Amino acid sequence: MxxxxxxxxxxxxxxxxxxxxxxxxxxxxxxxxxxxxxxxxxxxxxxxxxxxxxxxxxxxxxxxxxxxxxxxxxxxxxxxxxxxxxxxxxxxxxxAPSPQVDFGWLPDGFPEPTVRLLGPGAWGLDTRRDEGLAALQLQIMAAEPKVRTSPGELTDVDLKGSDGKLYWVPVHAAGDPKWGHTPPEAEGPYAELSFQRQPGQWIRLILQNSAGDVDTGITRDDLVKIATSLVEKERPxxxxxxxxxxxxxxxxxxxxxxxxxxxxxxxxxxxxxxxxxxxxxxxxxxxxxxxxxxxxxxxxxxxxxxxxxxxxxxxxxxxxxxxxxxxxxxxxxxxxxxxxxxxxxxxxxxxxxxxxxxxxxxxxxxxxxxxxxxxxxxxx
Structure with a gap:
């Protein structure tokens, strides 16, 4: 194709x-x-x-x-x-309305994000780098998002006083039956970090590469740092x-x-x-x-x-x-x-x-x- x-x-x-x-x-x-x-x-x-x-x-x-x-x-x-x-x-x-939240820190190699409107009061900021074919998306929304629980590992994380849910699927070969047969987990490493940043504002941070056994080069600590570094700034x-x-x-x-x-x-x-x-x-x-x-x-x-x-x-x-x-x-x-x-x-x-x-x-x-x-x- x-x-x-x-x-x-x-x-x-x-x-x-x-x-x-x-x-x-x-x-x-x-x-x-x-x-x-x-x-x-x-x-x-x-x-x-x-x-x-x-x-x-x-x-x-x-x-x-x-x-x-x-x-x-x-x-x-x-x-x-x-x-x-x-x-x-x-x-x-x-x-069109623009999000009032932006990345304050990103690992090396990620360019300025693009922006899409994903629903009333909801946006997605996308950026990707060649290293590890890593793709990041910051989702901003007014309603609490659903949290994945399997086949990956779900853990609680502290985000400087906010409670976060980190869902993590490690590097693995595409199609490995341990990670199911449907996207996104079946395709390769995948992660979601979800939390309430302030009243009426929820965040879901997603990492993936859909490339099977290729390390994104992004750690759990990196995701936490990205989440806690978000800033109040318009992204037009x-x-x-x-x-x-x-x-x-x-x-x-x-x-x-x-x-x-x-x-x-x-x-x-x-x-x-x-x-x-x-x-x-x-x-x-x-x-x-x-x-x-x-x-x-x-x-x-x-x-x-x-x-x-x-x-x-x-x-x-x-x-x-x-x-x-x-x-x-x-x-x-x-x-x-x-x-x-x-x-x-x-x-x-x-x-x-x-x-x-x-x-x-x-x-x-x-x-x-x-x-x-x-x-x-x-x-x-």
Whole structure:
């Protein structure tokens, strides 16, 4: 399997829970085997300034073109919900929130971390070095995370007055039955250090290399030192996608910025904070957050587009001219190519109960642009 195939299959795992299903495709996504070669996180995550309309209400931003003018006068289409549901006014959420915690110390060889939004009030800071193929991820969240108990060793550690749980799997050959048959333990050395740093803030620090019998060069004491050296400091998310405004009552849910996708997801603002999924690890970004509204920029030939355009040949993805609107499994999506670069595609997908009209989704897709820090790569 090529690096590109690994990245494409991994990206579909990120999207499977909030995308409409094509026959047989999602089952294959969820069966995706994780390999020793994992896709790498690159260039950080997104800061978004957005343009979304519900019904005919819009908070406009200066400098928009004729597509935004269409947003101002758009009326609810067939996808708008009537009866008990009413359109929400649009609101400007501004830039995506950034974590207020950062590494204060790292072992030699680790570069500046990249940042991703892993859910409302949850972030992941990723960094890796060549020595020992060591990958580190600092997860920050508002809810208490689950703690692994087996097949590794779980011990209590003191973190300068805070009680921590250290889960440790030593160096071993990949596939050694002593460490089970599923990732992450089956792949090689792995560790998690979890603790409450302050009221309402939980930390999970993860170390792995997914390379079997290769020592990461990081000790238990190193993990404790990293944890106790965390500092109060903002780690800004990059400016990678620009949309406009979102329906009132929604808040930032996810931000991703990789070479196969730059995108943002939004969730109900009153949703209770959740712990970051245990499937979210440095070498396998498989955690997911169900979003009510998502905006994505893909390579125009990306396999993921088949999740929104049914009956497409996965080996020859073709986006029709103009903007196509599809309705699948309670979500309405608008798919178009980027006007500034037709080798990139934009997909805007919303739950039907948000009451966003087809015209509004279309205009939103046609006005989305990558920011200066976007990492997504155009189709070849």
């Amino acid at each position: 090529t690096d590109m195939e690994i990245q494409l299959r991994g990206a579909m795992d990120d999207l499977a829970d909030d995308a409409p299903s094509a026959e047989g495709l999602l089952d294959a996504v969820h069966r995706r085997g994780r390999t020793v070669q994992r896709r790498r996180v690159v260039l950080g995550v997104v800061a978004v300034v957005a343009v979304v309309l519900v019904g005919s209400s819009l908070l406009t931003l200066g400098g928009r073109d004729e597509a935004v003018e269409r947003l101002k006068v758009a009326t609810p289409g067939p996808s708008a919900v009537s009866g008990s549901a009413s359109p929400r006014p649009a609101t400007d959420l501004g830039k 998310v990059p400016d990678a996608i620009r949309i406009g405004a979102v329906p009132a009552g929604l808040t930032w849910g996810t931000l991703t910025n990789d070479d196969y996708r730059t995108g943002a997801g939004f969730v109900d603002a009153d949703v209770r904070p959740q712990a970051v999924s245990q499937e979210e690890q440095p070498n396998g970004h498989n955690g997911s957050v169900a979003t009510s509204l998502s905006v994505s920029i893909f390579p125009a030939d990306a396999l993921e587009i088949t999740l929104y355009l049914p009956n497409q040949d996965p080996g020859n993805v073709t986006i029709p001219g103009g903007t196509t609107v599809t309705k699948l499994d309670g979500r309405t999506s608008a798919i178009t190519t980027l006007r500034s670069n037709p080798k990139l595609a934009v997909v805007v997908s919303a739950n039907d109960d948000l009451g966003i009209s087809d015209a509004d989704l279309t205009a939103m897709a046609e006005t989305t642009e990558p920011g200066p820090d976007a990492a997504v790569k155009p189709a070849r």
